[in-house]
Amino acid sequence: MKNIKIMSVFGTRPEAIKMAPLVKELARWEDITSICCLTGQHREMLDSVMEIFSLQADFDLNIMEKRQTLSTITTKTLLGMEQVMEQCKPDMILVHGDTSTTFAGALAAFYHQVPVGHVEAGLRTYDKYSPFPEEMNRTLVGDIADLHFSPTVANAENLRKEGIRGEIFITGNTAIDAMAYTVKGDRPFETALLNQLDFAHRRVIALTCHRRENYGKPMEDILTAVAKLVETHEDVEVVYPVHLSPVVRECAQRCLGNRPRIHLIDPVDVEEMHNLLARCYFVMTDSGGLQEEAPALGKPVLVLRRETERPEAIAAGTAKLAGVEYDAVLAAGNRLLDDPAAYQAMAKAVNPYGDGQASARIAQAIRWHFGLTAERPADFCPR
Ligand code: UD1
Ligand code: UDP
Numbered sequence: 001m002k003n004i005k006i007m008s009v010f011g012t013r014p015e016a017i018k019m020a021p022l023v024k025e026l027a028r029w030e031d032i033t034s035i036c037c038l039t040g041q042h043r044e045m046l047d048s049v050m051e052i053f054s055l056q057a058d059f060d061l062n063i064m065e066k067r068q069t070l071s072t073i074t075t076k077t078l079l080g081m082e083q084v085m086e087q088c089k090p091d092m093i094l095v096h097g098d099t100s101t102t103f104a105g106a107l108a109a110f111y112h113q114v115p116v117g118h119v120e121a122g123l124r125t126y127d128k129y130s131p132f133p134e135e136m137n138r139t140l141v142g143d144i145a146d147l148h149f150s151p152t153v154a155n156a157e158n159l160r161k162e163g164i165r166g167e168i169f170i171t172g173n174t175a176i177d178a179m180a181y182t183v184k185g186d187r188p189f190e191t192a193l194l195n196q197l198d199f200a201h202r203r204v205i206a207l208t209c210h211r212r213e214n215y216g217k218p219m220e221d222i223l224t225a226v227a228k229l230v231e232t233h234e235d236v237e238v239v240y241p242v243h244l245s246p247v248v249r250e251c252a253q254r255c256l257g258n259r260p261r262i263h264l265i266d267p268v269d270v271e272e273m274h275n276l277l278a279r280c281y282f283v284m285t286d287s288g289g290l291q292e293e294a295p296a297l298g299k300p301v302l303v304l305r306r307e308t309e310r311p312e313a314i315a316a317g318t319a320k321l322a323g324v325e326y327d328a329v330l331a332a333g334n335r336l337l338d339d340p341a342a343y344q345a346m347a348k349a350v351n352p353y354g355d356g357q358a359s360a361r362i363a364q365a366i367r368w369h370f371g372l373t374a375e376r377p378a379d380f381c382p383r
Contacts, residue, residue, distance in 0.1 A: 003031055004370050006117075007090035009108075011039030011063070011077070011101030014289045016049035017270050019096050021177035022119065023055055025359035031372050032363070037084055039077045039101045040064050045244060048269045053181065059084045067246055070133055073100040081108030092366065095141060096120055097288075098134035106141040116141070117366060120173065121148035122155030123309035130307060131288075132213045147369060149362050151353055152312055152382075167369065171361040172380035175292045176354030182274040183297070191272055193263055194239070203236050203281040203337065205229075209252075209304055210243035211286045218324035219248070222304050223255035225329035226284065230261050233337050237261045239276060241268045282336055282343070284322070284329075291319060292353040300346035302332050312352035312382075317345060352382045 006026055010019045026034035036055060038046065040062040050057065061080035065072060077100070085108065093109040095102045096119040109116045118141050125135055142148065142159060146166045150156040151173035159168050189195045197204055209222055230236050242252045242264050256262045268276065274293065277283060283294040286304040291313060294301045301319040313319035322332035335342050357380070364377040 002370070002372060003033060004091045004366075004372070005033045005035060005088065006092050006094060006366060007035040007037055007084075007088060008094045009037045009039065009081075009101065009105035010096055011041030011046065011061075011105075012099050013042055013045040013049060013267075013270075014287075015096040015099060015101065016046050016053075017178050017289065018120065018174045019094070020049060020053035020055055021174050021181070022094070022359040022362055024053065025363045026366075029363060029367065031367065035059075035088060035090060037061070037081075037088075039073075039080065039105065041068075041073055041077070041099065041101045042244075045267055048267070052269055052271055059088070070100055074104045077101060077104035078108050078111075081105065085109075085112045085114065090114055091370070092117055092147075094119055098123070098131075098138035098141070100133065100137065102141055103137040106144045110144045115146040116144050117147040117149065117362070118142065118145035119149045119362060120151055121145065121168070122150040122157075122159040124158045125307045125309050127307060130213050131211055131305070131309075135309075147365060149358075149365065151358070151380075153379075154312065167365075169361065169365045169377060170379035171365070171377070172354030172356075172358035173292055174354070174358045174362070175289055176296060176351065177356050177359045178270070179274055179293060179296060180356050182271045183278055184271075184275065185278070187271070187275055189272055189275065191265065191268055193265055194268075194272065194276060197237060197239070199279045201235070203233070204279070205236060205238045205333075206276050206280040206283045206285075207238050207240040208243070208285045208287050208290060209240075210245060210248050211305070214286055214304070214324060215247055215251075219251045220255055221326040222286075222324055222329050223252065225326045225333065227256055227259065227262065228330055229333040229337065230259065232334075236337065237263065239263045239265065239280070241265050241273065243267060282346075284333070295319060296349060296351045296353070298347055298349035300336055300343065302329070302336065304329065310353075313350065316350040316352055318348060318350050320346070355380060355383070
């Protein structure tokens with residue numbers, strides 16, 4: 001029987017969370033040899049995901065440095081991939097999303113003339129510097145890729161308008177597949193602080209903020225607005241699992257440190273995070289992944305960015321673009337806390353991003369591409 005070697009390359013927390021269900025799905029097929037290559041762009045935050053999903057790396061470039069630059073991530077990945085490609089000779093490389101690992105992984109595949117499948121393809125803001133460097137990473141990977149796995153119709157439309165080469169599949173987002181592994185209604189938390197929180201009587205805001213384009217004034221404005229929200233609402237508590245980036249940690253400590261109802265904690269594992277999302281009152285975030293996960297759990301999201309490449313939840317009414325300025329973030333938070341009708345209008349479970357079958361569609365698309373099945377997967381349509 002024909003057997004294909006598919007190598008998934010990833011390196012950061014969100015890529016790992018969204019690739020994990022796909023790596024597991026690929027491993028189910030007898031005609032696929034699934035290989036997992038980590039760049040190690042993240043270390044602790046990546047290892048935690050590998051452990052939760054019981055995944056093992058076949059290769060690990062281990063590139064992370066403290067305060068690494070975009071250039072070091074890209075060059076170390078490109079050089080590291082040389083040997084891996086020589087040794088492994090994959091039939092296709094899969095990359096995910098828009099990080100520097102994604103870009104360098106796709107470029108390494110191109111240099112070795114190996115076809116590329118792009119998972120989470122076609123998200124765009126059409127603003128070159130926002131999000132930075134992600135918008136350009138995903139655009140460049142779009143040009144390199146042969147198979148494009150777009151989560152939504154709108155993502156696929158972006159690629160069609162751009163006249164992209166290759167096959168486009170509408171698959172849903174594998175983030176929703178991942179939640180099937182992690183969300184467990186009555187699971188106790190492992191993090192002591194989360195177990196001590198009184199979710200029944202306190203309104204708990206889950207906060208994350210880490211994006212490079214928010215470094216400096218925007219992040220200070222956002223976090224100062226959060227401090228004001230807590231100061232003016234006695235029943236509100238904030239849980240902020242702070243990203244391990246030293247830039248983010250310094251800003252979080254300076255703007256939000258030593259306040260009794262603001263809990264700055266280390267990053268939590270993805271099971272903890274998804275269950276925190278399921279139990280919180282609402283979410284404030286500049287994260288991409290959280291914009292997809294929170295709506296699925298019926299939690300309103302205030303998006304702490306100037307724009308978003310994920311307009312679907314905004315159209316569905318569960319997410320709002322709060323911006324990055326102090327007054328705007330404060331006003332959006334006050335509205336959700338003080339206007340029950342506004343809160344109720346946003347607190348509805350919608351799932352424009354997936355039905356939990358994205359990995360199955362992607363595996364089928366790959367098998368179809370290599371002639372292992374005659375059936376092209378049907379497109380994902382949100383209900
Ligand atoms: C990266 C991605 C971003 C993604 C984010 C998810 C790029 C350019 N950016 O940004 O798209 O949204 O990951 O979190 O690819 N660190 C640790 N341990 C870890 C992880 C990070 O110590 O496990 C620290 C290191 O000092 C590292 C710094 O965080 O240098 C920044 O990591 P980096 O991957 O460069 O940028 P992120 O902001 O995480
Ligand atoms: N997440 C996590 N622990 C945390 C914070 C986030 O597991 O402490 C998860 C979150 O649920 C989502 C993913 O990490 O699945 C998002 O990653 P991140 O915000 O780092 O990156 P982005 O999605 O913005 O690229």
